[in-house]
Amino acid sequence: MHVPDGFINAPVSAAAGVVAAGAVAVSLRGARRELDERTAPLAGLVAAFVFAVQMLNFPVAAGTSGHLLGGALAAILVGPWTGVLCIAVVLLMQGILFADGGLTALGVNITVMGVVTVVVAYALFRGLVLVLPRTRRSVTVASFVAALVSVPAAAAAFTLIYAIGGTTEVPVPKVLTAMVGVHVLIGIGEAVITMLTVGAVIAVRPDLVHGARGLTAPLKLRVDGELVDAAPAAPAAAPAAGGSPKKLWIGGVVTALVLAGFVSFYASASPDGLEKVAADKGIDAKVEDHAAADSPLADYGVKGIEAPRLSGGLAGVIGVGTTLAVGTGAFWVVRRRRTAAPETV
Template sequence: MHVPDGFIDAPTSVATGAVAAAAVAVSLRGARRELDERTAPLAGLVAAFIFAVQMLNFPVAAGTSGHLLGGALAAILVGPYTGVLCVSVVLLMQGILFADGGLTALGVNITCMAIVTTVVAYGVFRGLVKVLPRARRSVTVASFVAALLSVPAAALAFTLLYAVGGTTDVAIGKVATAMIGVHVLIGIGEATITALTVGAVIAVRPDLVYGARGLRQKLKLRVNGELVDVPATEPAAPVAARSSHRKVWAIGLVTSFVLAGFVSFYASADPDGLEKVAADKGIDKKTEEHATADSPLADYGVKDVADARLSGGLAGVIGVGVTVVAGSTMFWAVRRRRTEDASPTAVDVENV
């Protein structure tokens, strides 16, 4: 769903760029509250994993494919503010290094793919978790529904932006019908990937899932006829916890490398939902050449490497590596800023 340069006019692109910049600034402040000893190391990995899975286009209809957007997954794993930053890092890496998503359209892409998906998904997720039974399975179910709804929401956001600043004269009703229709199908794939990933992490380390915090009911004891909370048990040994955390991180990074470097070769080559709608409805008539079209990694291939499998695999591995380094560096800096500020810990109103 990466919007290229030329789809949206300059004034609308500038306006969405301002919205995206403001959202990132707000997210940087909000992420200070979310990034702790559990989420900070995980956040960079989440960005790298989203990059890798976005290379795995899956077929959704005749001649059309889709891929993960990642807003729901990031928000549930590491928090909504940090989630916006994760997807924004991915979009920035893709736009600069791989000529995927226009640079003048970066604000549009961040608005639709990072902000809208994260806000919608996390809002739906929190609402469902509050009414569903307090169990890990409820988190997985809520993740599925939240991710499913986030994708057509992003498609609707693009449609509204196109109605305001589209560069071609196309009936907006036709664009809306086509965009939302195909992205509902893509949403099913997004929901499946999100639920499976969240479920896998919960099964191993539920404490690493931001959206699963507070699930456990406090045990009660009856003392003198009144129910009181059982005193909290001692936390797990720090060394054991760090070892388990590193294992999860290592497995996630290796999985990302394998997906981007090997599995991506077997991804669908059909155009994604936006590309298909753009071609069918004629909204791509004024598409501009990407500013980094001559990048050595443009179109997810390494320049001068003739073998397509090797070229794509190397590009994927490089992309995962660059994204995890860029993301981890940023989140480490945000986490360090929180530590330096030494502000009182805010009451966590997000807990179930």
């Protein structure tokens, strides 16, 4: 759903840029409460993983594909404030290095794909875990539903922005129907990916999943006919949950590299939901060339390398590495600011 330059006029794109900048600024402050020495590296990994999985377009209908947006996944794994920052880092890397998503439309993309997906998904997720049994399975079920709803919500948000500042005269109801219809299907894929990923991390390190914290109800014992909380678990169990997440981090990095460097070659070549709707309805009539169209990595290929598999795989690996480095560095800075100035949190 990367919006290119030319879909939305300059004034509305600028306004969306202000909204996105404000959301990022607020999220930087909020992320200080979410990040610690263990979760800061995980947040960088989440950004890199989202970048990798976004390269894996999957077919959803005849001639249409979809890909992960990632807002729900990021919010559940590392928290909503940090989740917005993760998606913003991904979109920034994609726009600058790979000419994916217009640079003047960066604010639109962050608002739609980052802010809207995170807010909708996390609000729904928290509501569900409050009413569902306090188990790990409930977290995975809630993540599925939250991710599913977040995608058509983002499509509706794009339609609203188009209604305000679209550069073509396509009737808004037609755009809304087409966008929401196809993105409901894409949302199913998003939900499956999110559920499986959250479930996998919970199975290994539940203590690192932001959305799973505090969900385990204390063990109850019946004493003299009354239920009382059991004694806390023995301290010997603490290192397993509180130790270094190094193995998870390494496994996640390897997975992201394999997905971007190898599996991405087999991704669907069909246009994604927005591209398909834009072509069918005429929204793309005034699309503009990307400012970074001559980038050495434009269109997820390395310029000068003729072999498509090698070119695309190398570009994916570079993208994962760059996103990981930029994301991890940014989150460590946020974490250190929290440590240096706890009174401002």
